[in-house]
Amino acid sequence: MRKLQNILITGGAGFIGSNFIHYLFGQSSAEGNLFNDANFTGKIVNVDCLTYAGNLESLADIEAKFGSGVAEADRRYFFEKVDICDRPQIERIFKQYDIDTVIHFAAESHVDRSILGPEAFMKTNVMGTFTLLDVARNYWKKEDGSLRDDVLFHHISTDEVYGSLGETGYFREDTPYDPRSPYSSSKASSDHVVMAYFHTYGLPITLSNCTNNYGPYQFPEKLLPLMISNIRDGKNLPVYGKGDNIRDWIYVEDHNRAVWLIVNKGVTGEKYNIGGENEWQNIKLLHKVIELTAAQTGKKVEDVEKTITYVKDRPGHDKRYAIDCTKIKTQLGWERKMTFEEGLLETVKWYLKNSEWINNILNGSYKQWVEKNYANR
Numbered sequence: 001m002r003k004l005q006n007i008l009i010t011g012g013a014g015f016i017g018s019n020f021i022h023y024l025f026g027q028s029s030a031e032g033n034l035f036n037d038a039n040f041t042g043k044i045v046n047v048d049c050l051t052y053a054g055n056l057e058s059l060a061d062i063e064a065k066f067g068s069g070v071a072e073a074d075r076r077y078f079f080e081k082v083d084i085c086d087r088p089q090i091e092r093i094f095k096q097y098d099i100d101t102v103i104h105f106a107a108e109s110h111v112d113r114s115i116l117g118p119e120a121f122m123k124t125n126v127m128g129t130f131t132l133l134d135v136a137r138n139y140w141k142k143e144d145g146s147l148r149d150d151v152l153f154h155h156i157s158t159d160e161v162y163g164s165l166g167e168t169g170y171f172r173e174d175t176p177y178d179p180r181s182p183y184s185s186s187k188a189s190s191d192h193v194v195m196a197y198f199h200t201y202g203l204p205i206t207l208s209n210c211t212n213n214y215g216p217y218q219f220p221e222k223l224l225p226l227m228i229s230n231i232r233d234g235k236n237l238p239v240y241g242k243g244d245n246i247r248d249w250i251y252v253e254d255h256n257r258a259v260w261l262i263v264n265k266g267v268t269g270e271k272y273n274i275g276g277e278n279e280w281q282n283i284k285l286l287h288k289v290i291e292l293t294a295a296q297t298g299k300k301v302e303d304v305e306k307t308i309t310y311v312k313d314r315p316g317h318d319k320r321y322a323i324d325c326t327k328i329k330t331q332l333g334w335e336r337k338m339t340f341e342e343g344l345l346e347t348v349k350w351y352l353k354n355s356e357w358i359n360n361i362l363n364g365s366y367k368q369w370v371e372k373n374y375a376n377r
């Protein structure tokens with residue numbers, strides 16, 4: 001039986017991680033809420049070194065309600081500004097909080113940045129994952145040298161490890177890895193190290209590979225928040241190549257519900273694919289986003305359409321991703337809850353409503369990065 005008490009979440013200040021913490025504390029919806037579970041008496045420890053993508057503003061409500069904003073005895077949430085590659089600090093955190101579960105989101109996550117500067121991806125995604133695994137292996141060792149079986153290391157990964165699909169077919173859990181970008185190759189490497197720790201040392205692990213997430217708190221260099229904020233600001237909408245690449249989109253809470261289900265019920269040593277079964281060509285998705293954002297902002301669709309700008313394609317741009325998620329559905333009973341129509345509208349409204357959150361990013365150090373690296377934004 002997994003203990004699931006003192007849970008180390010890495011990358012909790014990023015997009016999916018911050019949504020996951022909201023989910024666990026019942027702040028995004030009633031489900032997932034650990035406080036509805038009388039057996040939960042533990043802590044959530046968020047370890048994040050706050051790269052450009054980490055943003056504590058996304059967790060201000062959690063900090064106030066469950067962290068430093070409450071009396072020490074009631075405190076359930078702890079933030080540690082630590083790099084996952086920093087072994088002494090990670091060892092200290094395991095010991096200090098007596099960690100029994102790791103849910104590992106932290107990563108360098110943007111494909112375009114991995115093309116411009118791959119080194120950080122290798123450091124964080126490969127060496128950082130290795131460091132966490134190795135510290136867990138040592139901390140969870142029993143006196144006889146065997147590993148505890150009430151612990152778990154869950155690794156979050158991407159469908160991009162499987163490579164690129166043609167017009168047909170789906171990635172399954174047994175699809176051979178064929179990563180093509182520095183980002184996906186670093187994630188593929190980390191997946192292999194996770195599996196190696198299971199096979200070699202018996203470290204209790206689970207692993208999940210998910211398609212493109214959308215929803216609140218996503219850094220505005222990724223397609224959807226970028227397009228929504230550019231439409232709001234009357235800026236160009238940069239489409240790579242012909243805009244005919246295909247991605248499968250899933251609402252972030254549907255992904256996070258799957259992660260929590262795997263952490264609770266997934267079979268140790270197994271990997272699970274998570275998908276939206278919701279494929280969109282980039283350009284068709286952009287038309288949809290324009291329609292919704294224009295309606296919310298009172299702009300004319302025809303005017304916004306004129307700002308679509310076809311730009312140089314991403315080198316090695318993967319054509320199509322699509323996931324077969326039969327395994328998690330049939331073996332763990334997972335289902336998506338959010339329809340794309342509803343989720344996309346909610347997302348557009350969220351970015352328009354939370355303009356301070358997004359403006360703080362757009363006007364911070366990210367501004368210089370965009371000016372240096374992108375001519376068309």
Ligand code: NAD
Pocket residue numbers: 010011012013014015016017047048049050051052053054055082083084085104105106107108109110124128156157158159187209210211212213214218219
């Ligand atoms: P993100 O870039 O929004 O957030 C990453 C977080 O990790 C940030 O808070 C950042 O500060 C932190 N971080 C980065 N390097 C770190 C380090 N060395 N030490 C400590 N913290 C560090 O990423 P995301 O979109 O939330 O993705 C989370 C995870 O999900 C990643 O592992 C990613 O590969 C995976 N994933 C993402 C998607 C997607 O569509 N976004 C899809 C499938 C899988």
Ligand code: TYD
Pocket residue numbers: 110111112212221222223224226238239240243245246247282314
């Ligand atoms: P992105 O959000 O970067 O996710 P990923 O590359 O991990 O799938 O991009 C989603 C798709 O949108 C991808 O095919 C690249 C494309 N894209 C654009 O056409 N223009 C943009 O400005 C961005 C950021 C992405």
